[in-house]
Amino acid sequence: MAYLNENFLKLKAGYLFPEIARRVKAFVDQSGGSVDGLIRCGIGDVTEPLPSVVREAMHKAVDEMGKRETFRGYGPEQGYEFLRSAIAEGDYRSRGIQISPDEIFVSDGSKCDTANFLDILGGTNRIAMMDPVYPVYVDTNVMNGNAGDAGVDGRFGNLVYLNCNPENGFCPELPKEKVDVIYLCYPNNPTGTVASRSQLERWVSYARGCGAIILFDAAYAAYVSDSDVPRSIFEIDGARECAVEFQSFSKNGGFTGTRCAFTVVPKSLEFTTRAGERHSVSALWSRRQSTKFNGVSYIIQRAAESLYTTDGRRQVAELIEHYMGNAAILCDGARKAGLTVFGGTNAPYIWVRNPDGISSWTVFDRILHEARVVVTPGVGFGLQGEGYFRISAFNSRANAEEVAERLQRMIW
Amino acid sequence: MAYLNENFLKLKAGYLFPEIARRVKAFVDQSGGSVDGLIRCGIGDVTEPLPSVVREAMHKAVDEMGKRETFRGYGPEQGYEFLRSAIAEGDYRSRGIQISPDEIFVSDGSKCDTANFLDILGGTNRIAMMDPVYPVYVDTNVMNGNAGDAGVDGRFGNLVYLNCNPENGFCPELPKEKVDVIYLCYPNNPTGTVASRSQLERWVSYARGCGAIILFDAAYAAYVSDSDVPRSIFEIDGARECAVEFQSFSKNGGFTGTRCAFTVVPKSLEFTTRAGERHSVSALWSRRQSTKFNGVSYIIQRAAESLYTTDGRRQVAELIEHYMGNAAILCDGARKAGLTVFGGTNAPYIWVRNPDGISSWTVFDRILHEARVVVTPGVGFGLQGEGYFRISAFNSRANAEEVAERLQRMIW
Structure with a gap:
């Protein structure tokens, strides 16, 4: 009898985005099958075309695959040297951070990497995560049996939740x-x-003090414009001894449908056995990737490499400028509507506080029905998200302006 | 203290292909840094260029990604409908097998899929695998804690090994x-x-009888030329109740460096809880993929789709014909050298019995040093592989002919 992994049965059935899709569909259906001017600011998916430098790199790589002399079969599971070097130099060394190419592991997505990283962690770790939080961290720990059972509030008994709110910034x-x-x-x-x-320094110091590991998701690093805000955990002294970093080309190069990301695993990082024996995390991760992964398409790795050229950097900067222009418009619109707004200056998300006492899903429904705009209800990201909603800045300029207008026209 | 998954420490250190690479490097080094005419028939990696139909599809898809109207962001984690339909029709329905598009799950590789599938299986299953066997099946079960400890013979205590030899065909x-x-x-x-x-019917009957699941790896299905040899487990009545199938574009379309594959999970397939409750495998796998995977690049999915066009089928047939032409030459050469040969008629691998009493690694070293040919020692695939070596037919025609000659020139 083939038995299933019963941890899957502990997952909460209504995953956030399917529930949003369900409510949007119901609204569309009751409106006679279409809603004029419906604007989606829910899921954080890019909308602008792939940069020309990326398309040129892919055309060239496709042509190489057509000649026997330049054809590429299986590549290294950890990524091609050309891309690992471009990343180490472009994102780290050129900014004074000591990361070498063999500390870069190329993959097809940060979501996969954060999930797969649990493969090399033992089942006895006590795991802490922010709340509100990207739901994948919780769900993958539930699947792996690390989370325990859910309580009446939806929180899992074996996870440690770290509350994030305006009081602690x-x-x-x-x-x-x-x-x-x-x-x-x-x-x-x-x-x-x-x-x-200083906040990250406190966390690095804590982790080093107790031998914990920080899984640092920096998928939105490219959106940081303030020079004193760290873009990488490895800007912090000591992070090489206690952190891995997940980065992605999804939100800078517009690769959500093209698929490439990377994880930085410092060679100095070690895990321990229950008996206290220390082992290289890099060796464990490399073995995991060699065994369970076959590397990213050569064509896509060439695409990612192109983002580090002079033209590539300029074109990425233009994309970021576009989305952050949207973010500024949306922040401004929400504020003018009388709402309290967080985020949106070094990241493409705007986190908006609901008028007092109104729940996330109520506000979601009101914005959907009254403004014909799809946002994301904060509670979908955790208990601490209740009372907020998220607006994504990934959109056309015209749509961002329209959403800002409509928020102001609503009677809050 | 961050603890590691100690199952990783049970993995045998010398994974097959790294050990081959080490021995080849040592030979090259002792030969003064290069070996004239060294031919690699070890790892099963394709050598011929990507079909033109594939390259045209990718060029077109890259251009689509450059226009806002046709740009694609996140796609469905299970694969685009266009590819799922092309697979269901091209590989199944057109051959009289009832598989629907929503039973096809597109991925970036069969290695990943066979490994990831363990995520949805419970830890209490008794797992059987063929010997000799693709090492990834064993290693991924070791990592997941399903295999137990290795004995002195290298076999893991909790796995059931199914011996394969000339006596049972x-x-x-x-x-x-x-x-x-x-x-x-x-x-x-x-x-x-x-x-x-009839052999597969026996297995399907066994699995249905005890509620077991068959993980059927059909990555080389395209190489079957005999009309009475099944290319899919779903040609067997009842398989929809007891099997999943892994297929890949690596070896038919030459996608080892391009990366696309798929897994067929029939909707009728169920797993059970320890308490006897039955659950849809398709729902579990879909949830696993949605949570831990972000789908295959749009560009690569269009590439895979092109293999199902009339031109695509013809170009795949030409590739298969090329490699199987090599296989025939290699079989013939090995036989003329006085060796006993298996396989090589419906698959691109030739399995050769060593002269009596000579070990796998000894023959490997002799062929390397005397014929300057890299093969794969059979024992690398398991205990039952001892006394054999594998020759891969993935090569140029000239190399295949040369290897056939050299095997005959060796004093066996």
């Missing part, structure tokens, strides 16, 4: 109990806020 | 003890042999 306090694994995400999804250097 | 007997999960791979890697319809 959306950067959590250190946990009161000892934890072994800590998820941090900055610039943050969903709140659009950032962590300061 | 390289299709194993049914296990004497009850098992819950069975890995079968046909056409087989490494032996290059196939299973007959």
Whole structure:
């Protein structure tokens, strides 16, 4: 008899985005099958075309695959040297951060990487995560049996939740109990806020003190414009001993449908056995990737490499400028509507406080029906998200302007 | 303290292909840094260029990504409808097999899929696998904690090994003890042999009888030329109730460096809880993929779709014909050298019996040093592989002819 992994049955059935899709569909259906001017600011998916430098690199790589002499079969599971070097130089060394190419592991997505990283972690770790939080961190820990059972409030008994709210600037306090694994995400999804250097220093110091590991999700690093805001955990002294970093080309190069990302695993990082023996995390991750992954398409790796050229950097900067222009318009619109707004200055998400006492889903429904705009209800990201909604800045300029207008026309 | 998954420490350190690479490097080094005419027939990696139909599809898709109206962001994690439909029609329905598009799950590789599938299986299953076998099946079960500890013979205590040898035509007997999960791979890697319809019927009947699941790896299905040899487990009545199938574009379209594959999960397939509650495998797999995977690049999915066009089928047939022409030449050469040969008629691998009493690694070293040819020692695929070596037919015609010659010139 083939038995299933019963941890899957502990997952909450209504995953956020399917529930949003269901409500939007119901609204469309009751409106006779279409809603004029419906604007989607829910899921954080890019909308603008792939940069020309990326398309040129892919055309060239496709042509190479057509000649026997330049054809590429299986590549290294950890990524081609050309891309690992471009990343190490472009994102780290050129900014004074010591990361070498063999500390870069190329993959097809940060979502996969954060999920797959659990493969090399033992089942006895105490795991802490921010709340509100990207739901994938919770769900993948539930699947792996790390989370325990859900309580009536939806929180899982074996996870440690780190509350993020305006009082702590959306950067959590250190946990009161000892934890072994800590998820941090900055610039943050969903709140659009950032962590300061001193806040990250506190976390690195904590992790080093107790031998914990920080899983640092920096998928939105390219959106940081303030020079004193860290774009990488490795800007912090000591992070090489306690952190891995997940980065992605999804939101800078517009690769959500093209698929490429990377994880930085410093060679100095070690995990321990229950008996206290220390092992290289890099060797474990490399073995995991070699065994369970076959590397990213050569064509896509060439595409990612092109983002580090002079033209590539300029074209990425233009994309970021476009989306952050939207963010500014949306922040302004929400403020003029009388709402309290967080984020949106170093990240493409705007985190908006609901008028007092109104729940996330009520506000979601009101904005959908009254403004014909799809946002994301904050509670979908965790208990602490109740009372907020998220607006994504990934859109056309015209749509961002229209959403800003409509928010102001609503009677709040 | 961050603890590691200690199952990783049970993996055998010398993974097959790195050990081959080490020995080849040592030979090259002792030969003064290069070996004239060294030919690699070890790893099963394609050598011929991507078909023109594939390149045209990718060029078109890249251009689409450059226009706002046709740009694609996040796609469905299970694959685009256009590709799922092309697969269901092209590989199944057109051959009289009832598989619907929503039973096809597109991925970036069969290696990943076979490994990831363990995520939805519980830890209490008794798992059976063929010997010799693709090492990834064993290693991923070791990592997941399903395999137990390795004995002195290298076999893991909690796995059930199904011996494959000339006596049973390289299709194993049914296990004497009850098992819950069975890995079968046909056409087989490494032996290059196939299973007959009646052999597969016996396995399907066994699995249905005890509620086991068959994980059927059909990555080499396109190499079957005999009309009475099944290309899919779903040609067998009842398989929809007891099997999933892994297929890949690596070896038919030459996608080893391009990356696309798929898994067929029939909607009728169910797993059970320890308490006997039944759950849809399709729903579990879909949830796993939605949570831990972001789908395959749009560009690559269009590439895979092109293989199902009239031109695509013709170009795939030409590639298969090329590699199987090599296989015939290699089989013939090995036989003329006085060796006993298996496989190589419906699969691109030739499984050769060593002269009596000579070990796999000894023959590997002799062929490397005397013929300057890299093969794969059979023992690398398991205990039952001892006394054999594998020759891959993935090569140029000239290299295949040269290897056939050199094998005959060796003093066996």
